[in-house]
Amino acid sequence: MRINRSIRVGIGALAVAAIASACGGGEERSASESAASGQLTVGIKFDQPGLGLRNPDGTFSGFDVEVAKYVGEKLGVAPENITFREAPSAQRETLIQNGEVDYVVATYSITDARKEKVDFAGPYFIAGQSLLVRSDSTDITGPESLNNGKKLCSVTGSTPAQNVKDTYAQDVQLQEFDTYSACVEALRNGTVDALTTDDIILAGYAAQYPGELEVVGESFTEEQYGIGLARGDDETRTKINDAIEEMIADGSWANAFEETVGPSGFPLPEPPTVDRY
Structure with missing residues (x-):
C-alpha cells in the first residue's frame, strides 16, 4: 500500500518530537x-x-x-x-x-x-559589585579610576562591566569572556587591568591567589x-x-x-x- 507523502512527513515529525521529548529538552x-x-x-x-x-x-x-x-x-x-x-x-x-x-x-x-x-x-x-586587581596595582581604587582606556573584564551574559561603562567610566575598554576563571587568568597575565563582578565572587578568587590579587574599593551596587x-x-x-x-x-x-x-x-x-x- 502506498502512503501519502504528507502522512509520511507527519509520522516523521512525530518521531522527531518523541525523540526530543525522550531526551528531556525543549x-x-x-x-x-x-x-x-x-x-x-x-x-x-x-x-x-x-x-x-x-x-x-x-x-x-x-x-x-x-x-x-x-x-x-x-x-x-x-x-x-x-x-x-x-x-x-x-x-x-x-x-x-x-x-x-x-x-x-x-x-x-x-x-x-x-x-x-x-x-x-x-x-x-x-x-554588591566590586573590582579585583593585581596586588601591585596602585592606580585602580574604584570604578571611576577605570577611565583613560583601562581594560575591564567580565563575563558574557552578565551586567557588571556594562554597568561600570554606563555609570562610572565611559572610556573603559570592556573585555568579555565565557567564564570568570578566564577573566582571572587574563588579569593575572596582564591582558586586562581589572575584573568586575560581585564582591563575594571576587573574594573567592582573591583567596585563591593570596598576595597576587585583591579586591579594592567599596561595593557600588546591590545584587x-x-x-x-x-x-x-x-x-x-x-x-x-x-x-x-x-x-x-x-x-x-x-x-x-x-x-x-x-x-x-x-x-x-x-x-x-x-x-x-
Whole structure:
C-alpha cells in the first residue's frame, strides 16, 4: 500500500518530537514534578571558589551548592540524587527554558529583564559589585579610576562591566569572556587591568591567589541572588521560598556561609528577606 507523502512527513515529525521529548529538552518543566520522581538537575557555576566549584575529584563545593542541596532536601530529594550541571552566565535562562535544569543557583542576580524569561525565588543572598586587581596595582581604587582606556573584564551574559561603562567610566575598554576563571587568568597575565563582578565572587578568587590579587574599593551596587526556575511554576517557587526562609531561621544559612565563603575573609552579612513577588 502506498502512503501519502504528507502522512509520511507527519509520522516523521512525530518521531522527531518523541525523540526530543525522550531526551528531556525543549520545554520548561516543574521542579516539583522532577522532585516527585526522586531526582533533580540543578545548574551551578563550576569555577567560583567558595560559591560553586567543581573540585578535582569531581565533587562540588560552595555556598550556592549548599543552598541548592538544602532546597533539594526540602523538595524531598537527597543530595546524592541531585545532578549538578554547569550554568555559565550566558546560558542560565536557556537551560531553564529548555528544561535542562530544574532550577539554577549560580550567583544569579534578580533583574526585571531576566524575570521576563524565568521566575525567581529568593533572594537568598545580597551582594554588591566590586573590582579585583593585581596586588601591585596602585592606580585602580574604584570604578571611576577605570577611565583613560583601562581594560575591564567580565563575563558574557552578565551586567557588571556594562554597568561600570554606563555609570562610572565611559572610556573603559570592556573585555568579555565565557567564564570568570578566564577573566582571572587574563588579569593575572596582564591582558586586562581589572575584573568586575560581585564582591563575594571576587573574594573567592582573591583567596585563591593570596598576595597576587585583591579586591579594592567599596561595593557600588546591590545584587540580589535568586534561584531561577521556569516561569509560571508557582508551586515550586513557593516551596523554594519556604526552604530559603527555613535555611535562614534554623541556622543552616549562616553555617553554610561560614564553611564555604568564610575562609576567604568575607564577613558574614545579615541574611536577606525573601521577596514573594
